[in-house]
Amino acid sequence: MSRTSSAAARQGGQSWLKRLAHSGILLYVLLIALAFIYIMPFVIQVATSFKTDADATSNPVSLVPEVWTTAAYNKLFLNSDFPVWFRNSFVVTIVVTLGRVFFDSLAGYALSRLNFRGRNLVFAALVAVMSVPGVVLLIPKFLIIKTLGIYDTYAGMILPLLIDASGVFIMKNFFESIPRSVEEQAMIDRAGTFRIFWSIVLPMARPALVTISILSFQGSWNELSHFIVSTQSSSLTTLTKGVASLASGQLSAGNQYPVKLAAAVVMTIPVAVLFFIFQKQIMNSSEGSVKE
Incomplete structure (x- = not known):
């Protein structure tokens, strides 16, 4: 039993x-x-x-x-350089986001629609760049910025970030999902390649553009390694670089955890707000970017 x-x-x-x-x-x-x-x-x-x-x-x-x-x-806003850091990050992030959306979509359209010699080789190189760890490129990036004479300038902070391999990859895949028939009427009307891209194809790529915008904003806002090798002036310090210096003890005596974490909270707010505002668009764009 x-x-x-x-x-x-x-x-x-x-x-x-x-x-x-x-x-x-x-x-x-x-x-x-x-x-x-x-x-x-x-x-x-x-x-x-x-x-x-x-x-x-x-x-x-x-x-x-x-x-x-x-x-x-x-203390953070009144007795530190935090407002300068915030301004630098805001300027760089806005310019980089707009630049990436434009140039990534241009490159993606060229790779998906234009037939030119070496297109497959360019795409293979793009995929290869995506597999290279960013830290490996820091020294070559520093040498190029120094040689071009844009070290410790806004140009040196912004120009190397204007193109993103993953963004080009996303845009290329999305443009390939758009039927070529939507461009045929414009071709009959003798519209140029850029006109077709700008007026017809790009408005249809809104889901992918939202994805690129969010990723570009988040990536450039949180970027640190690039700004370490491209600037040294305190007037060009960004939030990530400034908060990293706080964490390493720049505030002199004591732990001062509240100030350090207050800086981290303020730094988190823009990305969090952006995510919650465009949460549905991000989900829809993720589906649309892989739609066949």
């Missing part, structure tokens, strides 16, 4: 687990746990930015400050 009852209990437990799995509850529990693990560092970061230095040092993972204070933000 005991063996029979234990077997029945095991069978009942297994059937209960199967019902639980089929209902999707386990999946939701797992997703909630992963979301909690992913979000907690950011929540701790925000909470710590409103703490005093002593509170942040003694209670580093506490979510409720003992005393709520904006002293870290006041």
Whole structure:
């Protein structure tokens, strides 16, 4: 009887687990746990930015400050070069994003529509560049910027970032999904190649353009290694470079965790806002960019 009852209990437990799995509850529990693990560092970061230095040092993972204070933000904006860093990052990010959207779409259209000698070789080189780690290119990039005489200038910060291999790859694949028949009438009317690209094909590539815009904004806003090798002047320091210097102890004595994490919070806001505004477009553009 005991063996029979234990077997029945095991069978009942297994059937209960199967019902639980089929209902999707386990999946939701797992997703909630992963979301909690992913979000907690950011929540701790925000909470710590409103703490005093002593509170942040003694209670580093506490979510409720003992005393709520904006002293870290006041020091950041009023007694540091943070506004200069923010301005530099904003200028570079806007110019790079606009440039990448234009040049990546141009290159993608050329690779998908124009028949020229060496097109396959150019595309193979593009894919090869995507596989090269960025850190390997830092020294050659520095030497080229120095040789061109644009070291420690806005030009040196912006020009090398205007073309992105992954962006060209995305645009090429999307343009190839557009039927050539939509361009035939314009060709009959003797419209030029650029006119067809600008007036007919590019407006149809809005989903891919949204993808490129978001990726370009996020990538250039969070870029660090390129700015390390292209600038040295404090007047051209960007947010990533400035926050990295804060993390390495530029603020003199003490840990000063609230100021460092306040800088990280402010730096996160533009990308987070952009993502939440265009969340649906990002999902739709991801589907559209791989649509056949």
